[in-house]
Structures are given as structure tokens and as C-alpha cells.
Amino acid sequence: MGDSVTGEGSNYRIVSPSLTVKAMRDSGYKNTAYALAELIDNSIDAEAGLVQVFACEKPFEGATQTRYRVETIAVLDDGKGMDKDLLRRALKYGDGLGDDRNRIGRFGMGLPNSSMSQCTRVDVWSWTNTAANALWTYLDLEEIAAGRDDVPEPELRRVPAYWDGLSEAPLGRSGTLVVWSNLDRVKWHGAGATLRNTAELIGRIYRHYLKDGAVTIKMAPVREGEVIDDEKKGWYYAEPNDPLYLMDKSGTPEPFNSTPMFEPFGVGNEGEPGVYPFPILTPDGTKHTVTVRASIARPEARRPNVPGHPWPDSANPNRDGGWQPWGKHAARNIGISLVRQGRELDLDSSWAIGYNPVERWWGLEVDFPPELDEVFGVTNNKQTATVFSSLSDFDWFTEKDSDETPKAFRDRLKEFGDPREPLLALAQFLVELLKKMRRKLDQQTFGSRGGRQRHDKDVTSKATDAVKRRHEDGHTGTTDRLAKDATEADKRQEQLAALTERHHVDEHTAQSLVDEALENDWRVRWISSPQDSSAFFNIDLLAGMLQVSFNTEHPLHSKLMAVLEDVPENANEAELRQRLARATETFKLLIFSWARMEDEIPSKKDRRVIADARSDWGRYARDFIEDGSEEE
Structure with a gap:
């Protein structure tokens, strides 16, 4: 077949190397933290008990002072490690470890896809018999752009002492180290603040693994070869971040770091309140079960005066729960959490209503088995489930024919092979459940x-x-x-x-x-x-x-009361002016509706009765609004 390196000049190549490089880079990761999650997937699949993430800074001269930016990111684990063949395949697009649905990283795209979305070079060391006998290989985009189309054969190369020195514990008998360099697409600047925020996201994605103690994930900012020292000795621990807020111990701000902030919603069953097993039929007729978990805020999360549950002294009792640290934490966890194989794929906020503050006070988790990947539309980079997300704004009345029954509509979608059909009943269930949850939350305050x-x-x-x-x-x-x-x-x-x-x-x-x-x-x-x-x-x-x-x-509630009362915390002056304009418009329409009501009354006598009622209401309004200040 000839040399594995083929030049760009071939006129009949299916995909040119330059387009291949672009496809590798534009893989759709939301940010660096989500790309890192792909590497952590591999570590968990390799049965690692400890995963360490390093963000290494390098100084550069700014306009007025020396500044630091991240130049290298590494992920080190104590998993099973890989032999030569497995290591080489792990860096091959679309191969990885094969299509194993029991793995959270089954798509065989994670390591090369995530790495090349952030950097131009990735080096991998993996060992099964001490780090001194590690195997090493790499991918380099410059070489790929020049025509390289195979993964370099792994060679025996000891793990550099630099990484051994940074590790919190001595390198074990087996493990893997992945190092990203030439970080041309990483937006991180200061490593410390970035890792704190990343720890919250990683804590949410792997919350079930962290809660069960299956894995420990630590992150360290590194400057000039040393872990930056602070109150935690430089290490940031990924704590469980549960968007349902039902875990006893989590990274939620006090007082809800050691007690659940939410409670199960709905009947469920006595053993598992708030848990709904929902059957899903795949197109071939196979039945699977999706587990829906629902929760809403406890009253004490939103109100300071619940007996037996006072807010901490650090809280401001004159501000509502949304302004407190735990409320701001909940605002970062809005949406339906999609969980596959114990790992969160996405926190789908498309099911929430705009900026309505009440949205932060409910939690929904949809836990589905890997066998439903195609039904949910799980993407290769595990960023979302496209079919499920498309149903957040599904409009039954717009899509069905005027004389079509619900069953006939679903039968038609099934006949046409519409990918949404298997999830329609689940989507409708979630919509109705959310209505009940929002109603309950409205009553809490x-x-x-x-x-x-x-x-x-x-x-x-x-x-x-x-x-x-x-x-x-x-x-x-x-x-x-x-x-x-x-x-x-x-x-x-x-x-x-x-x-x-x-x-x-x-x-x-x-x-x-x-x-x-x-x-x-x-x-x-x-x-x-x-x-x-x-x-x-x-x-x-x-x-x-x-x-x-x-x-x-x-409609007057959403058009007037909600516009005036449910104001986002971060609303700017322009948004506030717009809300006032909308409220003014609604109020005028309200008055016009009364006027038209009088206009349509055919009887002159009845119109006089309504006009008298309008005058009486005006006198009462004057008494209430002037509050006695005009009295002599």
C-alpha cells in the first residue's frame, strides 16, 4: 500500500488533511472543562480511584507587570493503564476501546477529539507495570496537516519526573498520563480561579461517582513547577454538585452543604419518593426503563422564617433565597439533567422558562440506559442528546393535523420514522410534571x-x-x-x-x-x-x-404581575425600562378591555349600572391609594 503519509496533492483523496484537521478542531465542546471530562471518562472506565488534573501556568510580560497564563494541561490517573495496541487505538478517531455500551466513553472519540479541540499536540504515557516502563505516543496537528494518517507506534519511555513530582501520591503500578500542550484554543488564563469553577462543573457531571466514593477528582494549579499554595494546599476537590439538591453532603453553600436543600416531589412510591420509572419502546419494539427523579426546594431554602430552620447569620434576611449563596448556586444548575451510565451528559436549560427566578428551585433528572443512545440522540462528544432537547418546545397543536387524534398523530410519526416519536410520551409527562412543580413553588412564598x-x-x-x-x-x-x-x-x-x-x-x-x-x-x-x-x-x-x-x-398574570415582580437579579437598566414599558402596555390594554365591555352592552340601563360601578371603584381606589394623606 505504500507509505502511511500521503501528500495533500492527491486529487482523489476523500477528505484532505487540512479539512481533517478542521473537523478535529471544531468538535463542539462547550468549553475546556467539558473537553477535560472526556479524559476523566476514560480514567473512570479504566477503574481509576484517583484522577488528578494539573493546569500549569507560565509567566509572560504584560504591559505593566508579569502575568501568568496556562500553557499545559495534564490529566493523571491510577487506572489499569493500556498495552501498546490499546494505547495506539485510543488515539485513533472512531476506534478507541470499541463500541462497548457499558463504558461511559464508548464512542471511541473522546481522547483525540477532546484533546485536539483545545490544543495542537497531545502526549500520552500509559503503564501496566510501573511508570518506569510506560509506553508513550502522541498526536501532532502539524504532522497530520502535512499528511500523517496513522498514530505513531508507542515506544517505551519513562513518565517524566516533572509529573511524578507534581502528583499528590507516588505513581502506582498502573496508570495513564495525558498532556495537552500548544493550547491555542484554551480560554483559561489564571489557573486557580478557573479550576475552582471547573471543579463545580466536574462535580456535577460525576456527582454519582463522587457520592459513592468510586473516584476522587482533584485539581491543582501549577506555577513554575510547583503546586500554587493556598488554604487547601493548592488542590481543589471536585465535590458532588447535585442539581436535584437531594444529597446529604455536597458542594452547596452552607447550611445546605450537609443537608438536602430540596425534597422529593410527587408520590412515586414509599421506598423511593419522587422517583418515576418511565417505559420507553425503541423502534424495534424493545422496552427500556427511563428513571425520572424530581425535587423542589424546601421552604427553608426560600424563606428565613420557617420554624426550626433559621438562615445562617451570614445570610441577609431582607433578601429572598435567590440572592443568598445557595440560591445563586442553584441558579447555575437550572434545567433537566440528562444522565447516562451514571454520568451527566447535559443540564438542558431549554426546558426552563426564560429568566423566571422560580426555575432554580426545581430539579429534574432523566436517567437513561446506554441502549437508548440513538433514541435520545446522544452526540459523539457526549455534550447533549439532540432528540430529547428538541422536544422542550414541542407544540402538539401546531404539528398535528386539525382532525387528528393524539393516537393517530403518534401513529403517523411512527410510520414516518420520526425520531421524536419514542420520546413524545416522556416529554408530555415532563411538561405536566413541571407545571405541578412550578405551581407548588409559586405557593411556597x-x-x-x-x-x-x-x-x-x-x-x-x-x-x-x-x-x-x-x-x-x-x-x-x-x-x-x-x-x-x-x-x-x-x-x-x-x-x-x-x-x-x-x-x-x-x-x-x-x-x-x-x-x-x-x-x-x-x-x-x-x-x-x-x-x-x-x-x-x-x-x-x-x-x-x-x-x-x-x-x-x-394571561394578565404573566403579562403584568410576573413582568413587574419576577425581575432577574442581573437585569440592567435597559431591561428594566423594557419591563416597565410592557407593564404599561398591558395596563392600558386592561382598561381598553373594560371600555370595550361597556361598549358592547346593548341596554342603556345596564351600561349605566356598569358605569356607576366604574365610578364606585374609582372612589374606592382613591381612598386606598391616597391612604388618608389628603384628609383635612
Whole structure:
């Protein structure tokens, strides 16, 4: 066949070396940390108990001072190591260790694909009989661009003493070392800060392995041949980072580093609450089980006044949970976590609703077996599952024919071989589950909205004062008459029943709301809850309590209330102005809708009744808004 190195000049080569190099480099890794995860996959598959990641800095002269940037990245493990044939195959695209579905790195693309996405040269040492007898080989993009199309034959070469010296423990009888150099696509600058952030991501990807103690992953910034010293002696430990926040011990900020921040959501079964086994049929009719795990925040994660669960002294009780360290941590873990073979593929945020702060307070994990790789659309670089992600915005009514039943629609997709069909039922299940979770989360913070808490109390106090003034002026309402002969115990019981039974507020939150109202002698309460009504708000007339419930199912809630209240923490001035403009537009449309209602009333007498009601409402609005300050 001739020399393995073929020149670029061949006119009939299927893919030119230059295009091959480009394909290697543009492999779609989100960042360097995700590329590193491919190497850690290989280490775990090699049964490594310890994986060490080194980011080695080199000084360079900046404009005003000496600065440092990462020039080499290495991953060292104590796994089984590789023989000559296995090592050479590991650097071959599309071969690796073969199509073994029991491996998390089964695609045979990880080592060369991830490495060349970040650097132009990768060197690999692997040994099965001490590091002194290691085998070494490499890939170099310059050589590949020049026409090299085979992996250099491994040769016996001892692991350099430099890496042996950096290792936290002496190199064992077996292991592998991968070194990236010529890092032309790595965005890292300072190694220390970068590794801290990378440890959080790695902790999430491998959280199940870390929790079970199957592997320890440590990261060290290196400067001039020495691990940079700090309070942890330079090492950053990857701690379990659970987006479901159900693990007892994790890297979540205190007080939730040693106790779960979330709780299982839904019935599930007594042995495994919040766990849903979901059957999936592959196109060939084989049945597999996908495990869905669901969780939502405990009330104490969002509110500082839950009995028995005070926030730490370092927390700001005047800001809501989202502004606290644990809330900001949860904001980095928004989405549905896709887990394959115990390893997270992706945290798919496409299922979350924009910047709605409540999205951080739920967790969903979809754990599927490797046999469903094709059904989910798992990519070679294990960055995502394309078919599953495409269903986050699936619109049933847009895609089906007007007279088509759900079964007929699914049958048609199956007949056409639509790749989404096997996952449609799962997607619908997740959509409905998320609706229930969001509804429960909305109910958790009634009357206790953290950063808005002071504002909410001011509004409640002003409205209460207006109610009391009108009562003193001889205007008696139903709530006043009901309160006349009611004891405090009667009021408490009636309000608790209304909140928990009518509006499905959890008992802890309802108790807190009632205690606060009775303590402050408040006569009004504003809550939001889903209601089967065309009205955008409804009224509960209770003994001494005028309770207004805003209908979250009405478009006015998302177009007005959510726009004004659910403001992202990082919203800039332009975004705030845009929100005010949208709220103003919605308010004007609300008034126009009333005007059109009057316009369409055919009876002059009925129009006069509605006009009188409008005038009466205007007088009441004046009394409440002016809060008595205009009185003589």
C-alpha cells in the first residue's frame, strides 16, 4: 500500500488533511472543562480511584507587570493503564476501546477529539507495570496537516519526573498520563480561579461517582513547577454538585452543604419518593426503563422564617433565597439533567422558562440506559442528546393535523420514522410534571417574597389602614360582620382552611401567613394561585380578612404581575425600562378591555349600572391609594 503519509496533492483523496484537521478542531465542546471530562471518562472506565488534573501556568510580560497564563494541561490517573495496541487505538478517531455500551466513553472519540479541540499536540504515557516502563505516543496537528494518517507506534519511555513530582501520591503500578500542550484554543488564563469553577462543573457531571466514593477528582494549579499554595494546599476537590439538591453532603453553600436543600416531589412510591420509572419502546419494539427523579426546594431554602430552620447569620434576611449563596448556586444548575451510565451528559436549560427566578428551585433528572443512545440522540462528544432537547418546545397543536387524534398523530410519526416519536410520551409527562412543580413553588412564598417582602408588607399595611378608615366612617363589609363574633382561634382556623384547602398552600407557609396577619392585625392578604375561572382575580371574604387571589392561569398574570415582580437579579437598566414599558402596555390594554365591555352592552340601563360601578371603584381606589394623606 505504500507509505502511511500521503501528500495533500492527491486529487482523489476523500477528505484532505487540512479539512481533517478542521473537523478535529471544531468538535463542539462547550468549553475546556467539558473537553477535560472526556479524559476523566476514560480514567473512570479504566477503574481509576484517583484522577488528578494539573493546569500549569507560565509567566509572560504584560504591559505593566508579569502575568501568568496556562500553557499545559495534564490529566493523571491510577487506572489499569493500556498495552501498546490499546494505547495506539485510543488515539485513533472512531476506534478507541470499541463500541462497548457499558463504558461511559464508548464512542471511541473522546481522547483525540477532546484533546485536539483545545490544543495542537497531545502526549500520552500509559503503564501496566510501573511508570518506569510506560509506553508513550502522541498526536501532532502539524504532522497530520502535512499528511500523517496513522498514530505513531508507542515506544517505551519513562513518565517524566516533572509529573511524578507534581502528583499528590507516588505513581502506582498502573496508570495513564495525558498532556495537552500548544493550547491555542484554551480560554483559561489564571489557573486557580478557573479550576475552582471547573471543579463545580466536574462535580456535577460525576456527582454519582463522587457520592459513592468510586473516584476522587482533584485539581491543582501549577506555577513554575510547583503546586500554587493556598488554604487547601493548592488542590481543589471536585465535590458532588447535585442539581436535584437531594444529597446529604455536597458542594452547596452552607447550611445546605450537609443537608438536602430540596425534597422529593410527587408520590412515586414509599421506598423511593419522587422517583418515576418511565417505559420507553425503541423502534424495534424493545422496552427500556427511563428513571425520572424530581425535587423542589424546601421552604427553608426560600424563606428565613420557617420554624426550626433559621438562615445562617451570614445570610441577609431582607433578601429572598435567590440572592443568598445557595440560591445563586442553584441558579447555575437550572434545567433537566440528562444522565447516562451514571454520568451527566447535559443540564438542558431549554426546558426552563426564560429568566423566571422560580426555575432554580426545581430539579429534574432523566436517567437513561446506554441502549437508548440513538433514541435520545446522544452526540459523539457526549455534550447533549439532540432528540430529547428538541422536544422542550414541542407544540402538539401546531404539528398535528386539525382532525387528528393524539393516537393517530403518534401513529403517523411512527410510520414516518420520526425520531421524536419514542420520546413524545416522556416529554408530555415532563411538561405536566413541571407545571405541578412550578405551581407548588409559586405557593411556597405567598406573603414572603424576600427582596419584595418589605414592599409587600407596606402595601398590606396601607390597604389595611384604608379598610379600617372606611369601617370607622360607617362603611361595613361582610368581612367586618363575620369578624364581629369570631374569636382569634376561629379566624385562624378559617384562614388556614382557605389557604390550604382552597388554594393548596403548604401548611408551613399557610401557618406563617396567618401568624403574621393576626400579629399585625392585617385585614387584607394578596396571594397568587391557579384558578379555573375567566376572572383574573377572585375574592375570599373571611372573618376580618379580605383575601384577594390573583389567577396565575390568566394571561394578565404573566403579562403584568410576573413582568413587574419576577425581575432577574442581573437585569440592567435597559431591561428594566423594557419591563416597565410592557407593564404599561398591558395596563392600558386592561382598561381598553373594560371600555370595550361597556361598549358592547346593548341596554342603556345596564351600561349605566356598569358605569356607576366604574365610578364606585374609582372612589374606592382613591381612598386606598391616597391612604388618608389628603384628609383635612
